Amino acid sequence: MLFYTPDINGGFARLDEEESRHLLTVLRRKPGDRLRLTDGRGFFYEAELSEIGKKHALARILEQIPAPERVGRLHLAVAPTKQMERYEWMLEKATELGANEFTPLQCKRSERDTVRTDRLEKIIASAMKQSLHAWLPKLNQLTAFQQVVKNAAMPQKCLAWCSPEQLPHLKTVLRPRTDTLVLIGPEGDFTPEEVAVALQHGFVGVGLGSARLRTETAGIFAAAVFNLTGE
Secondary structure (H helix, E strand, C coil): CEEECCCEECCEEEECHHHHHHHHHHCCCCCCCEEEEECCECEEEEEEEEEECCCCEEEEEEEEEECCCCCCCEEEEECCCCCHHHHHHHHHHHHHCCCCEEEEEECCCCCCCCCCHHHHHHHHHHHHHHCCCCECCEECCCEEHHHHHHHCCCCEEEEECCCCCCCCEHHHHCCCCCCEEEEECCCCCCCHHHHHHHHHCCCEEEECCCCCCCHHHHHHHHHHHHHHHCC
């Protein structure tokens, strides 16, 4: 089992209340037990539990182990769904597949205009631990479509949308090991004006197959295709 804490310094790791309570009440760990940790910044740690309580735990670092970072980063900018549990599921699965960054995308046809980033961050951290990753994906605030498009700096930029004409499939467009931003719109899709703005800023229109996918399914599909392209 992998535990997460960014608070590692002076040879010790300090675990927050949630992790500490899980160690104490669920796993029944005690001082002297060995733990495997990550700081979410690319390192694993072998540690020995020194102190434990319901609100805090302290572990002594025994070994620091660097994790290889995948060449080519994936940034998914996806419009939040009306039912947030579907969006949360997408974040969880895309994290497991190795996505590096998420931006909730505010579009013209978006079904919601607020998100609880604190809750989403917990879901992403849990998925990182479950999948034994050492890199915690970055979660941005809800951001307007035009701001994301105009500030996009990744060398590969894709706009997944339901064009009346056939678009090249994402898997044929992606260049292996290349930093990539993929935009995925709300259930009502991007407006023609949004599509035009994205194309003017160097985005490439892509399709995700013949089936029309839900927003959250499209996000997971894009992460899986990117993952396979990088292998």
